[in-house]
Amino acid sequence: MSAPSKPYLLDFYPLEDEKQTRIAPFFAHLRAGRLTTTKCEADSSVHWPPRVTCPLCHGNRLVWVDLPKEGKLYAFSALVLGLPMGMEGDAGAVVGMVELGNSGVRIFSRIRGRKYEDLRVGDPVEFETYDTGDGRVFYRFVSKL
Numbered sequence: 001m002s003a004p005s006k007p008y009l010l011d012f013y014p015l016e017d018e019k020q021t022r023i024a025p026f027f028a029h030l031r032a033g034r035l036t037t038t039k040c041e042a043d044s045s046v047h048w049p050p051r052v053t054c055p056l057c058h059g060n061r062l063v064w065v066d067l068p069k070e071g072k073l074y075a076f077s078a079l080v081l082g083l084p085m086g087m088e089g090d091a092g093a094v095v096g097m098v099e100l101g102n103s104g105v106r107i108f109s110r111i112r113g114r115k116y117e118d119l120r121v122g123d124p125v126e127f128e129t130y131d132t133g134d135g136r137v138f139y140r141f142v143s144k145l
């Protein structure tokens with residue numbers, strides 16, 4: 001992966017390389033189309049976002065587990081005013097909390113495929129990955145309606 005070309009403060013995507021983050025496997029899994037997170041082997045707690053230490057027992061015996069790729073909109077909003085520099089072209093973009101199946105995990109994410117006005121709490125959404133344009137990959141959810 002090449003270094004991000006944007007100034008750091010305008011770079012909204014995490015650094016994904018194993019030299020830059022200890023959760024690099026998460027991004028490797030994204031590249032393979034998998035949505036994963038960490039689970040503690042000691043107490044079976046599932047974390048979001050992925051961790052390097054269990055927030056419950058502070059142990060570090062964590063394993064990677066797949067999360068459901070489908071979920072429901074738990075809450076959502078639209079980015080209308082006060083967008084940060086570099087995101088001016090994204091006015092109207094939808095962000096939301098997605099509840100993933102029965103996993104107990106809720107993920108904050110961009111929501112694609114439907115306008116804010118046409119979305120409802122409980123609408124089905126599906127995980128997808130996308131190329132950030134500089135060699136990195138990230139995730140978002142797309143409306144299934």
Ligand SMILES: [Zn+2]
Pocket residue numbers: 040041042043044045054055056057058059
């Ligand atoms: Zn634990």
